Amino acid sequence: FNALVNHFYNYGIYEPMIKLSHKAMQDINWLAQQMRSEKQQPSSSIQNEIILTYLKIILWKILKERSNALNEKEIDSIPLSIFLQFQQLVRQHYTKEKSVTFYANELKISTHKLNVATNEVLQITAKQYVVETILLEAKRYLKVTDLSVKEISNTLGFDEPTNFNKFFKRYTKLTPLEFINQSF
Numbered sequence: 001f002n003a004l005v006n007h008f009y010n011y012g013i014y015e016p017m018i019k020l021s022h023k024a025m026q027d028i029n030w031l032a033q034q035m036r037s038e039k040q041q042p043s044s045s046i047q048n049e050i051i052l053t054y055l056k057i058i059l060w061k062i063l064k065e066r067s068n069a070l071n072e073k074e075i076d077s078i079p080l081s082i083f084l085q086f087q088q089l090v091r092q093h094y095t096k097e098k099s100v101t102f103y104a105n106e107l108k109i110s111t112h113k114l115n116v117a118t119n120e121v122l123q124i125t126a127k128q129y130v131v132e133t134i135l136l137e138a139k140r141y142l143k144v145t146d147l148s149v150k151e152i153s154n155t156l157g158f159d160e161p162t163n164f165n166k167f168f169k170r171y172t173k174l175t176p177l178e179f180i181n182q183s184f
Contacts, residue, residue, distance in 0.1 A: 024065045031058050082107065082117035086126065094133050095157035100126045135171055138164075142180050149176045 035054040104111040141152040153164035
């Protein structure tokens with residue numbers, strides 16, 4: 001299920017709003033109705049699995065509709081290919097490696113070429129992408145876990161909690177504790 005949900009996290013490549021066709025909306029509404037109907041049935045040992053399966057189908061239908069969005073965006077295939085490889089590497093190594101040079105070396109390209117590709121796809125630098133990835137994960141940990149700032153700092157690969165605090169404040173203008181206490 002997590003692998004399916006991860007398909008929704010291609011910020012910048014896909015539009016954040018997904019435009020669904022009339023047919024897709026009908027299908028999704030029908031599936032949602034089936035989920036509600038199942039939930040109203042007497043509880044059984046497989047009821048949650050049935051509901052989860054409907055949810056997965058809904059998510060796959062949405063992803064299928066969204067797949068055309070990338071084709072509509074005019075991005076040269078070479079920069080897109082480089083960026084997607086870079087994105088995968090960042091997901092694998094962001095807790096240990098924060099240097100664009102590391103990622104460029106792994107891709108066997110120059111940092112300039114990596115920046116050009118990232119800029120063409122997302123209109124930001126490769127460094128900004130790494131920073132935004134780390135910040136997004138930091139915010140998730142801060143808002144949805146009970147981990148301490150020190151534990152989050154360690155999880156994200158910072159040597160000292162003070163380095164994490166400085167990093168977080170530099171890019172968000174808030175300390176991690178201010179962010180946790182901030183209401184939305």
